Amino acid sequence: MPPNHTDAFPGLIRIGAPRIKTYSGALRGANMTSKGASGYARKSTGLVKNVSLFDAIALNVSYMSTGAALSLIGFTLVLLPSVSGVNLVYASLIGFLITIPQVVVYTMMSRRTSRTGGDYVWMSRSLGGLTGSSITFMGITMETMPYLALIALSAVFAIGSVGVSLGYGGFSGLAVAGSDPTSQFIVAAGIFAALIALNILRPRLGFKLISVLMVIGLISLVVSVGTLLAAGKEGVATYINGLNLVDSSNNPITYQSVANSYLGSGFDLGATISILPFFAIFVYPWFNASASVGSELKGKSAATWNAPISAVMAFLIVTVPLGVMYYVGGFGFTNAALSNPTLVYNASFNFWTLAMGVTQLTALKLVIGLGWILWVVAILAFGIITISRYLLAQSFDRFLPSSLGYVSPRLGSPVYAHLLDLAVTVVLIGLAAFVYGTLSSLYGAVLASMFYFLFVGVSAAVFGLRSEKGRPRSVLVLAGTLMAAVFLFLAYEFLSAPQIWGGNPLAYGYIATTFVAGLVLYFASKRYHLHQGMDIGLLFREIPPE
Secondary structure, three states, X not given: OOOOHXXXXXXXXXXXXXXXOOOOHHHOOOOOOXXXXXXXXXXXXXXXXXXXXXXXXXHHHHHOOHHHHHHHHHHHHOOOOOOXXXXXXXXXXXXXXXXXHHHHHHXXXXXXXXXXXXXXXXXXXXXXXXXXXXXXXXXXXXXXXXXXXXXXXXXXXXXXXXXXXXXXXXXXXXXXXXXXXXXXXXXXXXXXXXXXXHHHHOHHHHXXXXXXXXXXXXXXXXXHHHHHHHHHHHHHHHHHHHOOEXXXXXXXXXXXXXXXXXXXXXXXXXXXXXXXXXXXXXXXXXXXXXXXXXXXXXXXXXXXXXXXXXXXXXXXXXXXXHHHHHHHHOHHHHHHHHOOHHHHHXXXXXXXXXXXXXXXXXXXXXXXXXXXXXXXXXXXXXXXXXXXXXXXXHHHOOOOOHHHHOOOOOOOXXXXXXXXXXXXXXXXXXXXXXXXXXXXXXXXXXXXXXHHHHHHHHHHHHHHHHHOOHHHHHHHHHHHHHXXXXXXXXXXXXXXXXXXXXXXXXXXXXXXXXXXXXXHHHHHHHHHHXXXXXXXXXXXXXXXXX
16 A cells, blocks of 8 residues: 555555554534544444454345345336336346445445444545535435345345245235235334344344344255255145136136246347346445444454455355256246235245245245244344434444434434434335335335445545545456446336335435435534534544444
8 A cells, every 4th residue: 555545645554554643633623522632423333343243244144135125026027018028036136246446445435434323424524525425425324224124124024935835724804015014014114123222222132133144044045945956846836736826818828828828038148137136135335334343343354355255146046956856847837926915915925935836745845934934134223223323323434313322321322413313214115015015115215225336436536636646546447337337227127116115205205315414514513613623524534433
């Protein structure tokens, strides 16, 4: 690293750097209070280094919601005008390949700015406090809440579907979105509240829970794949024929009728690219979770390897099951079944229910079903941790009220940040359950994160131009530029088909409201602190303490 590497970010502490350069001149002349020697809310976050490489990978893989993706793909395909040529395996491969620049950005930048809030820190220091704070507030801090609401409802859907698959008809109200909104709301909110309580009272267990749930989920995935391969095409046909379903014209739905209804080709590039927003909603972009807990990572390897390992794991976890469905059931049948409203809405057809349906062994059904449920719960567990870190980081910079950055000295958890997350997410669960009645009603809110990641890529390129030399500079500028281009394209895909990707007043209204709120909060905080003799804009010229 060149000696002048830290000049663009005074106060930057790079992992593995031969020297540590600190800086306090950015706030020279400001009114330094006893709360923070350099104007930050405190001298340190109060968090501790408890996150191992394994925990960091588990955090990312849980965020890259592969378990939920495998259960919710049908809810998207039924909305497409046609599934002809939509190859989910190739779509997953394309989604993985276009994410490589993002892997490079997060690996390089995490090593340089390993702090709470991760990408928020380097974006706000590269692009300025106004841009960094408002975009982060819209794109991650507040956007994660509707995503968690979506996942909480999908956990209810999983519980209901597993119950029905095991022969308990009373669970049908939970298995179909919108069929029993009161029960769905109560169960979803209850699960979320229990996880919030765990992270407040025993925060260390919050990280370990994610790791345990990921391992259980992986075991259930392997069991599911093995069960499908053992059952073969005959097992799939027996399951579908045994459902005794009829279509809208009162014709029996059989394996053969479903397979014969598909008339398209095995692959069409345009049609396959059109499904990429689905993978953007659930899978590939979401390995920023470990970066958000950067100050809690233990050792250099956790910052260096978590992003690439997580991306490869997520690719395998989501692509192999989709490939097995194509191999066992046939390409035409799988595409037709996942886009058949009767199978999707009435029989909860997806990877998990198919794996449970082809076996008569109750023990196997339990293992698969429990793994599916716990994998979805792991997404909630990760999200609660991640969003609290962004809230903490933004309050640490005084963009948000300092009280949100409060970390209980007895519990070691950001209590008020968790409580805010609970309040907003429960409201969104209620809106999705009672007003819209569909999981996809919350898809559109993810558009905010597409813009967020776009700016993260831009900020990485800016950082490279200002602070790097030689090959690192070229790599970071190229990766950041490509990352921004990818997310600009994905944002266009979202906006071009709002009827598929949740373009409704709930989602788009939420994005607009949170963006405006972010701008208002920045200027309000800046004005307030100027009256106290402090310019918070100067805080964004240095890296915050750990």
